[in-house]
Amino acid sequence: MIDSHCHIDFKVYNKNRQEIIQRAQKNLTAIVNSGASLGGNRRTMKLATEYKDFIYPTLGFHPSNAFKSDESVIKQVLEELKSNIHLAVGLGETGLDFNQLDEESVKKKQITLFETFLGLAEEYQMPLVVHARDAEEKALEMVKKHKTIPDVIFHCYGGDLVTAQKIVEDGYYISLSTIVCFSDHHQQLAGELPLSQMLTETDSPYLSPFKGQRNEPAFVEETVKTIAKIKSMSVKEVDKVTESNARGIFGF
Numbered sequence: 001m002i003d004s005h006c007h008i009d010f011k012v013y014n015k016n017r018q019e020i021i022q023r024a025q026k027n028l029t030a031i032v033n034s035g036a037s038l039g040g041n042r043r044t045m046k047l048a049t050e051y052k053d054f055i056y057p058t059l060g061f062h063p064s065n066a067f068k069s070d071e072s073v074i075k076q077v078l079e080e081l082k083s084n085i086h087l088a089v090g091l092g093e094t095g096l097d098f099n100q101l102d103e104e105s106v107k108k109k110q111i112t113l114f115e116t117f118l119g120l121a122e123e124y125q126m127p128l129v130v131h132a133r134d135a136e137e138k139a140l141e142m143v144k145k146h147k148t149i150p151d152v153i154f155h156c157y158g159g160d161l162v163t164a165q166k167i168v169e170d171g172y173y174i175s176l177s178t179i180v181c182f183s184d185h186h187q188q189l190a191g192e193l194p195l196s197q198m199l200t201e202t203d204s205p206y207l208s209p210f211k212g213q214r215n216e217p218a219f220v221e222e223t224v225k226t227i228a229k230i231k232s233m234s235v236k237e238v239d240k241v242t243e244s245n246a247r248g249i250f251g252f
């Protein structure tokens with residue numbers, strides 16, 4: 001089993017990171033940690049070096065960080081990304097987050113940066129981890145203009161079913177997070193979308209399937225179990241297909 005998207009580099013794990021990773025190592029074969037900031041990318045690389053062949057890094061910059069950061073930070077992110085590209089298994093997370101966002105200038109900034117990442121994924125021929133929230137259609141429209149990107153994952157997808165169907169029809173992937181354990185909408189997505197285009201993740205530290213408990217990669221098992229139940233398949237079968245999807249995309 002693989003957690004195809006999490007953030008165990010986040011400060012909230014400073015006190016028990018090792019314990020969390022050990023628990024993950026007991027249940028999972030790999031985790032993909034996605035950098036979301038300049039410091040996050042650095043910490044992600046460090047973790048990937050420390051836990052070689054278990055933690056795999058993708059390097060990115062979260063759209064919600066785009067408007068808070070000045071140009072020099074973004075420039076530094078892109079420079080470090082390029083010099084570490086050989087160590088990464090993918091790019092992202094990147095994308096568009098228009099949730100509770102009215103300012104056109106901020107949206108524009110996100111769009112510009114996302115466009116840069118799309119170009120890089122094309123240039124370096126790497127899979128891209130996309131965060132799209134309240135902007136799924138727009139993100140898909142932008143992705144489709146870059147036909148030579150090897151694979152694109154709409155991680156922690158929460159948009160509507162129609163757009164999700166377009167995403168899979170275009171050959172891209174949808175990753176369902178632990179939110180599927182308690183959200184009717186996500187359970188509907190799990191039921192309707194094909195397993196062949198599906199990945200599983202936790203998006204830790206967010207979206208814990210257990211009330212009052214912080215999310216962690218080991219809990220991806222709950223995502224797999226829930227999808228299996230909805231699809232009336234065995235946990236083993238869902239695990240096999242989603243793990244093989246993730247391995248195929250990231251190449252490990």
Ligand SMILES: [Zn+2]
Nearest residue numbers: 005034093203
């Ligand atoms: Zn994330």
